[in-house]
Amino acid sequence: MSDAASPPLTRRNLLTLIGASAGGTAMYQAMTSLGFAAESPYRGPIKLEGDPKGASVVILGAGLAGMTAAFELGRAGYKVRILEYNNRAGGRNWSLRGGDAYTELGGATQHCTFDDGLYLNPGPWRIPYHHYALLDYCRRFGVTLEPFIQLNHNAFLHSSKAFGGRPQRIREIKADFEGAIAELLAKATRQGALDDAVSKDDQAILIEALRAHGGLDKDFRYVASDESAEFRGYAKDPGGGLGAAPVNGEPIGMHDILTSRLWQGLQNFLSYDFQTTMFQPVGGMGRIGEAFARQLPNAIRYGAKVTGIRQDERGVTVAFEDLARDGTIEEARADWCVCALPLTILSQLPVEVSAPMKAAIDAVPYSSSVKFGLQFRRRFWEEDEHIFGGISYTDLPIRHISYPSAGYNSGGKGVLLGGYIWNGPNAYEFTAMSPAERIARALDDGAQIHPQYRSEFETGISVAWHRAPFTLGCAGEWTEETRRDHYDNLCQIDGRIVLAGEHASYIPAWQEGAILSALDAIARLHKRVVAA
Amino acid sequence: MGAVRTPIDRRRLVLLCAAVLACTGVLAQEPPTSAPFISRGRGFDEQGGAALYANVCAACHQPDGRGAVGAAAYPALAGNKNLASADYLTSLLFNGLRGMPPLGRMMSDAQVADVINYVRTHFGTSYDDPISAADVKAARP
Numbered sequence: 251m252s253d254a255a256s257p258p259l260t261r262r263n264l265l266t267l268i269g270a271s272a273g274g275t276a277m278y279q280a281m282t283s284l285g286f287a288a289e290s291p292y293r294g295p296i297k298l299e300g301d302p303k304g305a306s307v308v309i310l311g312a313g314l315a316g317m318t319a320a321f322e323l324g325r326a327g328y329k330v331r332i333l334e335y336n337n338r339a340g341g342r343n344w345s346l347r348g349g350d351a352y353t354e355l356g357g358a359t360q361h362c363t364f365d366d367g368l369y370l371n372p373g374p375w376r377i378p379y380h381h382y383a384l385l386d387y388c389r390r391f392g393v394t395l396e397p398f399i400q401l402n403h404n405a406f407l408h409s410s411k412a413f414g415g416r417p418q419r420i421r422e423i424k425a426d427f428e429g430a431i432a433e434l435l436a437k438a439t440r441q442g443a444l445d446d447a448v449s450k451d452d453q454a455i456l457i458e459a460l461r462a463h464g465g466l467d468k469d470f471r472y473v474a475s476d477e478s479a480e481f482r483g484y485a486k487d488p489g490g491g492l493g494a495a496p497v498n499g500e501p502i503g504m505h506d507i508l509t510s511r512l513w514q515g516l517q518n519f520l521s522y523d524f525q526t527t528m529f530q531p532v533g534g535m536g537r538i539g540e541a542f543a544r545q546l547p548n549a550i551r552y553g554a555k556v557t558g559i560r561q562d563e564r565g566v567t568v569a570f571e572d573l574a575r576d577g578t579i580e581e582a583r584a585d586w587c588v589c590a591l592p593l594t595i596l597s598q599l600p601v602e603v604s605a606p607m608k609a610a611i612d613a614v615p616y617s618s619s620v621k622f623g624l625q626f627r628r629r630f631w632e633e634d635e636h637i638f639g640g641i642s643y644t645d646l647p648i649r650h651i652s653y654p655s656a657g658y659n660s661g662g663k664g665v666l667l668g669g670y671i672w673n674g675p676n677a678y679e680f681t682a683m684s685p686a687e688r689i690a691r692a693l694d695d696g697a698q699i700h701p702q703y704r705s706e707f708e709t710g711i712s713v714a715w716h717r718a719p720f721t722l723g724c725a726g727e728w729t730e731e732t733r734r735d736h737y738d739n740l741c742q743i744d745g746r747i748v749l750a751g752e753h754a755s756y757i758p759a760w761q762e763g764a765i766l767s768a769l770d771a772i773a774r775l776h777k778r779v780v781a782a
Numbered sequence: 783m784g785a786v787r788t789p790i791d792r793r794r795l796v797l798l799c800a801a802v803l804a805c806t807g808v809l810a811q812e813p814p815t816s817a818p819f820i821s822r823g824r825g826f827d828e829q830g831g832a833a834l835y836a837n838v839c840a841a842c843h844q845p846d847g848r849g850a851v852g853a854a855a856y857p858a859l860a861g862n863k864n865l866a867s868a869d870y871l872t873s874l875l876f877n878g879l880r881g882m883p884p885l886g887r888m889m890s891d892a893q894v895a896d897v898i899n900y901v902r903t904h905f906g907t908s909y910d911d912p913i914s915a916a917d918v919k920a921a922r923p
């Protein structure tokens with residue numbers, strides 16, 4: 251720490267002291283016994299201490315950001331109310347279930363006819379274990395979670411241009427790619443190519459590690475062997491009784507893996523955001539928004555379309571249309587405003603904020619994304635292909651097929667995520683299609699990986715986020731430059747208005763970002779209110 | 783505006799004719815070719831203004847160019863005064879505008895010119911100063 255002044259003895263400072271005086275090991279032991287090794291921006295339920303003296307706050311948008319703000323400000327003694335365009339809470343946190351209808355921009359209405367208990371999460375669908383704030387609200391509000399399977403070794407990596415278009419098991423590509431690398435590195439080490447970089451003693455350990463990790467045989471080769479089979483599986487699995495001996499399979503060659511580019515798919519399992527354990531709410535991601543809304547009885551005004559925001563020294567006036575009454579204009583007045591509308595929408599409204607904040611509101615385009623839910627009369631991916639949860643990745647326009655992380659081995663029907671497209675030309679092209687054209691295309695693509703699509707498909711639904719009437723896009727897309735020029739201006743309290751939402755965070759396109767941004771915004775707002 | 787124009791080639795001639803026809807009302811609202819199209823790479827593969835409009839712009843502005851209204855709106859292009867300046871559209875496609883992403887960055891110069899010329903000669907407007915790929919190239923950031 252470069253801070254020379256003597257700081258108060260916080261937990262962190264205590265650790266620094268221990269680190270300086272006792273060395274790394276003691277420091278690490280102290281860290282783990284104090285309960286954290288990496289500092290999370292979330293520190294448990296927010297405490298807004300001090301009396302807001304009856305101050306009122308109007309909150310715009312009942313997404314997770316708006317509802318987090320409303321719940322916590324309400325708990326701290328503020329008078330809160332939320333104006334929400336939709337007739338439901340949650341915003342992008344949403345599940346489509348049988349009986350739901352969805353009308354997209356352009357007017358097409360899709361009726362979801364999934365069987366009971368089956369759903370599509372058109373937006374958020376997985377939660378990393380390190381999204382502590384979101385997990386904490388799920389716990390506090392009684393939202394039951396179950397594991398979301400991100401990595402299933404038995405799902406597929408697929409390239410239409412490699413292996414004759416035949417999908418490959420993730421397990422085999424992963425084991426064979428890592429095995430081939432281990433063999434090469436072991437060979438280079440033993441030929442002395444690393445003598446300058448690695449000491450002889452370390453080389454001995456390295457070779458031992460490569461053999462163990464890579465599944466190399468006693469001669470340091472990655473070939474069909476008992477060792478490689480432990481990672482890549484067998485050509486014929488071990489059984490019982492006569493003729494039960496396993497048969498080891500022939501690895502896929504390094505050249506074929508490299509040129510197929512299927513190794514690119516492996517990255518989807520390595521990054522911090524996608525490491526196990528991931529979660530999903532039982533019954534659909536929408537359960538989270540529903541649980542937040544239950545905590546806010548009578549606070550949410552539905553069917554209220556905000557059309558303008560004015561402010562003066564004493565408060566904020568929000569104009570909105572009552573959609574249930576043909577757009578009759580009403581006004582809501584409050585001392586403060588937490589605006590948790592997506593920027594795609596806020597940027598089009600007349601808003602009385604400073605020029606720098608307005609420039610920030612206008613500076614962030616939204617990514618484009620399309621998702622498909624396809625119901626099949628049989629869980630053929632489990633019955634025929636032994637894929638229980640997880641994701642197959644493909645170079646076809648649908649990009650993903652994700653298998654349900656629930657209801658395994660039940661023999662009934664199931665809904666697949668039949669495609670998930672994020673940015674690039676295809677996202678716009680799918681958005682331009684009619685819902686029927688989208689589904690037809692998703693079926694054509696998917697049938698190249700699972701031919702059972704043809705005979706087992708029953709019904710489908712798609713959501714193209716640029717046609718979603720309540721967001722006009724998927725999520726805020728920041729660049730290094732726009733962050734530098736606009737992010738701080740976006741997050742400032744501007745007179746009596748403060749913004750919140752995933753776009754006001756460094757975790758854009760994640761629910762955690764929406765919640766953390768709301769907590770930070772109301773903490774600063776509250777400080778100002780009690781100081782006044 | 784004001785960029786040097788290329789001499790009249792056949793494509794421009796067709797556009798001019800189309801513009802004239804549109805003025806005289808013979809060519810009423812030619813519907814964009816709406817056969818769905820899927821590009822293969824990182825850029826749009828559609829060729830020609832009609833295909834680009836139908837598979838890219840129509841996603842938001844709708845096939846008939848009338849836009850759409852929800853919690854906010856995709857403005858109508860039909861009758862939109864801002865189509866008067868091809869240079870403005872070029873800048874719009876490269877820089878985006880609030881909720882409109884900078885889609886021209888996924889198009890070639892010729893594609894940007896084609897789609898701009900298309901929107902300026904359909905949807906009830908008929909400007910007779912088409913922009914060329916060379917103009918677009920000069921404006922690309």
Ligand SMILES: Cc1cc2nc3c(=O)[nH]c(=O)nc-3n(C[C@H](O)[C@H](O)[C@H](O)COP(=O)(O)OP(=O)(O)OC[C@H]3O[C@@H](n4cnc5c(N)ncnc54)[C@H](O)[C@@H]3O)c2cc1C
Binds near residue numbers: 854
């Ligand atoms: C395809 C996709 C995949 C995603 N995947 C994940 C994931 O796996 N995990 C994850 O954690 N996150 C994921 N996200 C991101 C996550 O959905 C968002 O970060 C989060 O839900 C945003 O919450 P918010 O409160 O900021 O905005 P929103 O949820 O958009 O809330 C804004 C609210 O404002 C309302 N509103 C809009 N206009 C008006 C108006 N004029 N007047 C009144 N109300 C209005 C809207 O109806 C909405 O309820 C994904 C998002 C998408 C689209």
